[in-house]
Amino acid sequence: MANKKANAARKALEFLEEGQIIGLGSGTTAAEFIRMLGEKAEAGFKIDACVPTSFDSRIHAIKYGLSRYLCDPDQVRGIAVAVDGADAVGQGYVVKGGGAALTREKVVAYNAAQFIVIADDSKLAKAGKVVVALECIKFSAPFVLKTLGKLGYDASIRVGTGKVGPIISDNNNFIVDAKIEIKNAANLEAMLNNIPGVLENGIFTKFDKIIIGDEKGAREL
Numbered sequence: 001m002a003n004k005k006a007n008a009a010r011k012a013l014e015f016l017e018e019g020q021i022i023g024l025g026s027g028t029t030a031a032e033f034i035r036m037l038g039e040k041a042e043a044g045f046k047i048d049a050c051v052p053t054s055f056d057s058r059i060h061a062i063k064y065g066l067s068r069y070l071c072d073p074d075q076v077r078g079i080a081v082a083v084d085g086a087d088a089v090g091q092g093y094v095v096k097g098g099g100a101a102l103t104r105e106k107v108v109a110y111n112a113a114q115f116i117v118i119a120d121d122s123k124l125a126k127a128g129k130v131v132v133a134l135e136c137i138k139f140s141a142p143f144v145l146k147t148l149g150k151l152g153y154d155a156s157i158r159v160g161t162g163k164v165g166p167i168i169s170d171n172n173n174f175i176v177d178a179k180i181e182i183k184n185a186a187n188l189e190a191m192l193n194n195i196p197g198v199l200e201n202g203i204f205t206k207f208d209k210i211i212i213g214d215e216k217g218a219r220e221l
């Protein structure tokens with residue numbers, strides 16, 4: 001699996017140009033990209049700045065020698081390209097948020113001139129329900145669960161390992177996971193964000209490229 005992720009990440013490097021401001025995604029596939037970007041920078045490739053989408057990607061950027069490029073959105077004039085992983089890749093959409101970083105990921109991805117999704121071939125969505133994450137303010141969580149229930153979705157507050165109770169996002173919020181069969185992704189993305197207290201959801205319908213990695217290499221969808 002690591003090899004498939006690395007192959008997707010390596011392919012994404014081909015689309016970078018020198019002097020760009022780069023959005024760094026979160027998760028294990030994005031971490032492969034950050035590692036390779038660090039190697040490329042070390043070899044002399046010029047980067048203007050990097051905007052991380054989570055503490056996770058920030059930690060990886062520091063680990064792989066990119067700390068001097070790290071910036072927050074208010075320190076850059078824009079983002080040229082964002083590269084990030086996905087939990088599921090469907091027709092016209094990707095689902096993200098397995099690492100609870102969906103809100104910052106979407107802010108960076110949707111504000112980048114180019115958004116490249118990198119995923120291994122196990123992420124190609126099969127028919128049926130997928131888990132869609134919703135970041136919501138804690139106060140709203142009981143109502144969000146009730147609303148999702150009324151819509152017919154099985155939903156629960158995400159709990160993790162290494163901590164009892166709900167996990168807390170980088171933005172200090174709860175994550176609600178809802179099992180949903182995605183039919184009209186764009187409508188669903190907008191509808192879920194209309195639930196009071198929901199900050200963002202993990203359906204992404206705006207991207208420029210999807211790169212799928214397998215054992216042999218990587219291809220653009």
Ligand code: 5RP
Nearest residue numbers: 027028029085097098099101
């Ligand atoms: C984090 C994400 C990740 O990109 C997604 O979960 C994929 O992770 P991985 O590359 O580890 O499979 O959306 O919120």
